[in-house]
Amino acid sequence: MRFERLQSIASSVVKGTLASLPPVIRDEAEACTIEFAEMDTLLSAEADLDPDLLGLFEGNARCDPPPAAPDELPRIRLFLDNLWLDCDGHLETYRDEVRITLLHELGHYLGLDEDQVAALGLA
Numbered sequence: 001m002r003f004e005r006l007q008s009i010a011s012s013v014v015k016g017t018l019a020s021l022p023p024v025i026r027d028e029a030e031a032c033t034i035e036f037a038e039m040d041t042l043l044s045a046e047a048d049l050d051p052d053l054l055g056l057f058e059g060n061a062r063c064d065p066p067p068a069a070p071d072e073l074p075r076i077r078l079f080l081d082n083l084w085l086d087c088d089g090h091l092e093t094y095r096d097e098v099r100i101t102l103l104h105e106l107g108h109y110l111g112l113d114e115d116q117v118a119a120l121g122l123a
Contacts, residue, residue, distance in 0.1 A: 006080040033075040055101040057108035076105040
């Protein structure tokens, strides 16, 4: 499936997921940029990325001291091509995985480690 179509679907899922969050968490999440990326296009420019990543939180968690520069604002990147491949091209599974991956990375932004995120069923 083309990236633009995957992005359109993911955008709808992200909007719905954020809207369904409790207001206090939704308000916190607004400070974190959410980006859609294609891993295949990033690997040559960012060789340190794990090529199998589905999502990645970057920057300071909410509970960390504020960043020194505005370009250090927190962001979540969802790797749509990897998500699609991980779901074997099944559309409903893709939607579910976008939601789970977003919530997983939001957990990191909120200060949860891998074990805590996994305990919430977001592994």
